[in-house]
Amino acid sequence: MKHPPCSEIEPDEPPFDPVQSEAPAASKQGVSRRKFVQSAGALGVGMAAGLPRLAAAQAAHRAAASAAKLLDVQLNVNGKTQQLNLDTRTTLLDALREYMDLTGSKKGCDHGQCGACTVMLDGRRVNSCLTLAVAAAGAEIVTVEGLAKGDDLSRVQQAFMDHDGFQCGYCTPGQICSATALIEEAGKGQLSQVSWRSGKTAHPEITDDEIRERMSGNICRCGAYPNIVAAVRTALGKGASA
Amino acid sequence: MNPFDYQRASSSEEAIRHIGARGAKFLGGGTNLIDLMKLGVEHPAMLIDITKLDLAKVEPTANGGLMIGALVRNSDLANHPQVVERYPLLSQALLSGASPQLRNMATTGGNLLQRTRCYYFNDTAFSACNKREPGSGCAAIQGFNRIHAILGQSDHGPTNGETCIATNPSDMNVALAALGATVHIQNAKGKHAMPISAFHRLPGSTPQLDTNLKPDELITAVELPAPVFQKHSWYLKVRDRQSYAFALVSVAAGLEMDGDTVKSAGLALGGVAHKPWRSLEAEQSLAGAPANRQSFEKAAGLALNGAKGYEHNAFKIQLAKQSILRALTSAARGTTAGVEA
Numbered sequence: 164m165k166h167p168p169c170s171e172i173e174p175d176e177p178p179f180d181p182v183q184s185e186a187p188a189a190s191k192q193g194v195s196r197r198k199f200v201q202s203a204g205a206l207g208v209g210m211a212a213g214l215p216r217l218a219a220a221q222a223a224h225r226a227a228a229s230a231a232k233l234l235d236v237q238l239n240v241n242g243k244t245q246q247l248n249l250d251t252r253t254t255l256l257d258a259l260r261e262y263m264d265l266t267g268s269k270k271g272c273d274h275g276q277c278g279a280c281t282v283m284l285d286g287r288r289v290n291s292c293l294t295l296a297v298a299a300a301g302a303e304i305v306t307v308e309g310l311a312k313g314d315d316l317s318r319v320q321q322a323f324m325d326h327d328g329f330q331c332g333y334c335t336p337g338q339i340c341s342a343t344a345l346i347e348e349a350g351k352g353q354l355s356q357v358s359w360r361s362g363k364t365a366h367p368e369i370t371d372d373e374i375r376e377r378m379s380g381n382i383c384r385c386g387a388y389p390n391i392v393a394a395v396r397t398a399l400g401k402g403a404s405a
Numbered sequence: 406m407n408p409f410d411y412q413r414a415s416s417s418e419e420a421i422r423h424i425g426a427r428g429a430k431f432l433g434g435g436t437n438l439i440d441l442m443k444l445g446v447e448h449p450a451m452l453i454d455i456t457k458l459d460l461a462k463v464e465p466t467a468n469g470g471l472m473i474g475a476l477v478r479n480s481d482l483a484n485h486p487q488v489v490e491r492y493p494l495l496s497q498a499l500l501s502g503a504s505p506q507l508r509n510m511a512t513t514g515g516n517l518l519q520r521t522r523c524y525y526f527n528d529t530a531f532s533a534c535n536k537r538e539p540g541s542g543c544a545a546i547q548g549f550n551r552i553h554a555i556l557g558q559s560d561h562g563p564t565n566g567e568t569c570i571a572t573n574p575s576d577m578n579v580a581l582a583a584l585g586a587t588v589h590i591q592n593a594k595g596k597h598a599m600p601i602s603a604f605h606r607l608p609g610s611t612p613q614l615d616t617n618l619k620p621d622e623l624i625t626a627v628e629l630p631a632p633v634f635q636k637h638s639w640y641l642k643v644r645d646r647q648s649y650a651f652a653l654v655s656v657a658a659g660l661e662m663d664g665d666t667v668k669s670a671g672l673a674l675g676g677v678a679h680k681p682w683r684s685l686e687a688e689q690s691l692a693g694a695p696a697n698r699q700s701f702e703k704a705a706g707l708a709l710n711g712a713k714g715y716e717h718n719a720f721k722i723q724l725a726k727q728s729i730l731r732a733l734t735s736a737a738r739g740t741t742a743g744v745e746a
Contacts, residue, residue, distance in 0.1 A: 229407070229408065230408055231408050232408045232409060232410050232411070234411060250408070251408065251409055251410065251411040251452070252406045252408060252409070254439070273443065274440050274443065274444075275436055275440055275506075275507060278504065278506060281506055287480075287509040288505060288506045288509060289506050289509050289510050290436070290506045290507060290510065293435055293436050293439045293440060293507075293510065294435065294439075294510070295411070295432070295435065295439065295452075297411045297454075298411075298432065298435065298454050298456065341505070341506070344505070345505070348505070351484075353480070353484045354483065354484055354489065354496065354500060355500055355505075356497065356500040356501050356648070358500075359493070359496070359497045359500065359640075359743070360743055360744050361743050362741050362742055362743025362744075363743070364489060364493075364741060375648075376648055377505060379504055379505075379648035379649040380503075380504025380505050380506045380507065380649060381504075
């Protein structure tokens with residue numbers, strides 16, 4: 164796939180390779196020039212065919228408006244830096260999956276509602292489907308692929324294995340990233356709406372109610388929630404039963 | 406999604422210079438804007454990324470209030486010691502909204518500008534939406550309008566170019582309304598401020614405008630006055646599931662108590678109008694009244710004065726009254742008393 168699935172590129176557009184080391188000519192200026200030539204061409208054809216000047220101008224405007232805008236982007240993912248040349252529309256999720264071969268992060272809803280795309284950006288969990296890759300440049304990104312140390316699973320990964328915290332597994336990378344962040348947030352004494360409801364707002368204990376609330380940004384369509392809660396509870400060091 | 410140019414601004418002045426370009430929009434957390442771009446509702450020609458601007462501080466003001474930078478993320482604001490201690494209503498409202506991931510992204514300024522969740526606004530398959538396409542009519546008023554407005558709406562029938570029954574979906578805005586916040590704004594000419602009550606609009610004859618912020622203006626901060634409700638406040642959000650859903654009705658209630666008597670009150674509703682619905686009449690009726698069921702019911706009646714429901718949302722009128730009663734009761738019990746002890 165050469166363009167993010169959400170883009171509206173004409174099928175006859177020449178494909179481009181986003182990995183800049185292999186396509187050094189695809190600079191921002193180069194693309195703008197190419198598009199300008201295309202637009203100017205459309206204008207010329209319009210006038211030659213005797214079309215009204217306005218229609219030709221509109222055609223040129225449309226061509227310019229639908230042209231992909233490319234930018235050089237340096238992404239730092241799991242401690243490695245990669246240089247890409249991306250359509251500005253590319254989300255961080257699509258950059259990871261389509262251009263960096265990091266397919267652990269999943270595309271579920273693509274609208275920030277399901278959490279399957281959750282990654283850590285500068286140490287905070289975010290929805291990578293609503294994050295533009297260009298806006299993530301300069302940040303330290305950690306995906307599910309970056310959690311294990313070699314073959315040693317992280318505490319959260321191991322807990323999900325031990326408690327069978329999944330069925331189909333599609334939401335699992337997002338669940339695991341989210342749970343990893345949850346533990347860090349809980350360690351800092353951060354609050355949730357459950358903390359206010361329970362009246363425990365000073366470094367609240369992470370009860371099962373707190374876990375459910377704090378994991379509410381990750382949807383599991385298989386309904387493996389009881390095991391996910393058990394896995395998070397264990398990863399928090401609280402034992403398997405409530 | 407349409408193609409767009411992308412620029413990172415390094416100062417407010419630079420951002421404001423760029424926003425003059427045709428079709429330019431500021432990009433903050435992007436949780437609403439990027440979503441709407443994917444839906445084809447928003448199609449900016451240029452995004453000006455303002456997340457690197459120096460607008461992410463939370464600082465006390467000289468008059469005992471708090472100045473919150475426009476780029477402070479929702480999760481940081483909700484957990485800021487000054488907010489937890491002195492403005493618990495705001496912390497509670499913020500934590501009632503969205504998910505942890507989205508709260509890590511969403512900014513204070515962006516939340517102020519959050520657009521409606523009206524199904525017909527968000528789905529371009531429906532041609533009639535005065536907010537999306539001015540003059541095209543309103544598909545919601547005779548459609549599935551369960552989540553829609555019951556107060557302050559523009560109701561002239563489905564084909565009228567002014568009709569709009571959309572609601573403001575934010576939780577943060579409701580708390581800010583009850584707390585009497587001020588929005589600080591910068592443009593090419595300088596800086597100005599407006600009370601939050603004047604920031605968000607009712608649809609009136611121009612439902613395409615959510616706020617009175619001009620397209621070339623930047624929100625720089627939100628200022629809170631010195632706190633008076635910190636001991637007695639409650640944010641109640643009623644929705645179809647207990648977490649991660651928009652409000653059918655929400656209530657931000659703050660009480661300044663003198664023994665068992667209410668000295669002053671802040672009361673605003675979410676999910677019922679085009680803007681956070683602060684009821685000054687209800688607040689005035691509570692001032693000097695005993696903190697009891699009778700006073701709270703009277704305030705609830707006043708707050709819903711003039712409410713009008715539609716086929717699927719008429720239940721909201723009663724729901725809002727009951728929610729006000731519950732929120733005020735919880736506030737009177739105390740901010741940290743909890744409801745699930």
